[in-house]
Amino acid sequence: MFKPLFAALLTLPVAIAAQAATLDSNQAQARDIFSHLIAFKTEIGQGQVPVMVKYLADQFRAAGFPESDIHIIPHGETAAMVVRYRGNGTGGKPIALMAHMDVVTAKPEDWQRDPFKLTEENGYFFGRGTEDIKSGVTVLAANFIRLKKEGFVPTRDLIIVYTGDEETTQDTMQDLVEHHRDLVDADFALNTDAGGGELSEAGKPLVYGLQTAEKAYASFELTTRNPGGHSSLPRPDNAIYELADALKKVQGYSFPVMWNDTTLASFKALGATTQGKVGEAMRAFAQDPHNTAAAEVLAAEPSEVGKTRTTCVATLLRGGHADNALPQSATATINCRIFPGVAVSTVQKTVQDLVGPKVEVNLVGKAISSDASPLRPDVLAAVTKAVHTIRPGVAITPEQESGATDGLYYRAAGIPTYGVSGLFMKNSDAFAHGLNERIPVKSFYNDLAYWHVLLTTVAGPSSAK
């Protein structure tokens, strides 16, 4: 009896030691924070963001951050959090560091594993938010704690800005820039929730994208109205036909070709590795964006069309009320992705001019647009250094995203914002928002190391002015 029990007791600590031996204390702490964060069900409607904020506040307190530098900003059922790491002021205005604490809703019954439990398996961390973006929340917190322990004094304040509803209304970020500007004001912002590296399917690093711009998102409803009547007595005007005519006009319209520094630099870099006529068009456009033939080739490519212009496309349709009645109204929704620097109202006017005065064009909800951030040499140099620490030699290229994150609001508030995640992923591993979200374990620890280099570079001794 005694011997087997003794053997069982012996194997357990050995197994734990074997795993721990591969992690240093900073990595082990980050992993612990990560597993706690994944367990908070921070979906919309669950009220768990404030609970997670409490946990995070405890970690910052324990690391020696004073109460006065840990700010919790409640917002309905969610919350934002701002943590300031005081610098000595020799490097200028603060730098903001962004991540969001909420996640897209996950239905556990559809997942292969519990989405709200961090599972390490086959070289991956599985769980809702592993990629988007509790890994980002974790690496920022873990590096603040580590830097404090190391006695690091930044040359300028570093401000963690955690938001609580990026995946839904993005209200907390708007509230912060509008009503708590003093807390979050910065020279520029570094966003964990955008940018990052791409791995080949064989695991080789291909390219790193530094996100400098995002397209704005706006939906418009087009509505036609008519007195209606009995369908046995058709009249020449008809709400459904008129809406169909309006939609054909939207379909046939192309917004003007546009570009910025990021467009040209990213086509130059992509063109170097893209084969065929698309690659040729990328190189030609990068050289001369007035080359209309090149612009047309890019516009015909679904993956590229959004990079050089605003796009609007029909996404929803409803109309009429009975199969034997003339329709009294018909409504279609068009979704627009707006090129950086173009006002939402300008797009609305273009659509209105296109469809004519008889069609109502209304903005759905609220929308905001922002300029592209200029590619700052100091940010580019620091990101390059940090990327090359974890992935030596990989090419760095600026990129414009077709989606929109909280970074949009920072940019719109006049603070240049850069998506600079340190995560490298294979295309086949990208399950953000979807089922069985995961990140490679190695990418997580690399991301952790990357942010240490990045923070000690942008706010280290050599950054003093």
Ligand SMILES: [Zn+2]
């Ligand atoms: Zn995100």
